[in-house]
Ligand SMILES: NC(=O)c1ccc[n+]([C@@H]2O[C@H](COP(=O)([O-])OP(=O)(O)OC[C@H]3O[C@@H](n4cnc5c(N)ncnc54)[C@H](O)[C@@H]3O)[C@@H](O)[C@H]2O)c1
């Protein structure tokens with residue numbers, strides 16, 4: 001049976017002064033080589049044209065009115081729903097740019113929720129700049145969750161690369177807050193959501209989830225901290241009783257070498273950098289940030305706005321290509 005065509009993906013530029021716009025131009029240029037599904041941008045045609053010019057690219061940028069038009073034009077031009085105007089110097093973020101990032105993200109969420117687009121790929125934002133305009137939540141994950149009517153705590157961040165998937169159980173909080181935030185409910189809830197998503201969206205029937213300890217040597221039987229004994233191990237036991245293949249807590253420093261990675265499908269980590277350092281060390285140029293637990297598909301490249309190299313033709317489009325491919329694959333799997 002021939003699969004019916006899905007609606008196109010929708011992408012956002014993120015902060016227009018970051019590398020998001022240029023990487024969307026590069027992604028479109030590589031659409032055949034990367035075998036990308038059709039996508040369109042909710043953003044600014046003028047910003048994308050400026051980005052193409054800075055890249056010395058002849059990629060046409062066409063303003064469209066809807067997703068159907070976007071699909072019609074995708075073969076010959078990068079389609080954009082032109083909702084924003086103004087020019088933005090690469091590397092020079094502005095308040096107006098943060099507002100555009102917020103408003104275009106909100107519009108893109110609405111398009112996916114309405115079924116007009118099959119998935120959302122978000123460009124990088126600058127969190128501090130977004131906070132200054134009253135952005136809801138620490139990042140796009142929480143914003144998209146709220147747009148979907150999902151409690152931010154139930155929108156689970158996973159970073160994925162070819163040989164590693166990681167889940168930070170606590171994310172954009174100060175390290176000093178992590179021990180008090182780590183409770184059994186949080187660990188059990190987020191790993192349960194992740195296990196279901198790995199089955200549904202990645203086709204892993206019985207995902208193996210390795211859980212890291214918080215303390216060095218996973219606490220050394222309680223001699224180097226108590227969280228493993230009082231909280232993490234009991235949470236793992238509860239998950240296992242519920243039929244989830246969770247193991248640990250493991251000493252984090254021996255989870256990420258090749259032999260360690262071969263033992264699991266997802267590494268559940270206690271805090272942001274415990275998860276993202278190994279992922280970005282191994283897969284920075286192809287890493288994808290995937291939000292699990294949402295009714296929609298949402299991915300983003302694994303990096304930020306890279307203001308220091310925006311407009312300099314130095315940014316790799318690898319993570320953006322990987323994010324678009326993964327969003328398309330998940331969307332296809334969900335409709336199979
Ligand atoms: N997904 C996101 O929206 C996201 C992710 C991380 C950071 N941020 C935000 O981005 C801003 C800058 O954060 P940062 O500097 O810590 O992280 P960053 O990812 O923007 O940059 C870190 C380093 O990686 C390099 N880099 C980033 N993307 C690259 C690419 N595509 N190709 C080549 N090199 C690349 C940068 O030049 C820099 O040296 C902050 O405001 C942060 O909040 C956003």
Ligand SMILES: N[C@H](C(=O)O)[C@H](O)COP(=O)(O)O
Pocket residue numbers: 125138139140141142276289300301302303304
């Ligand atoms: N934690 C991710 C990273 O460091 O790559 C990124 O900041 C995610 O942020 P969003 O919730 O805005 O996608």
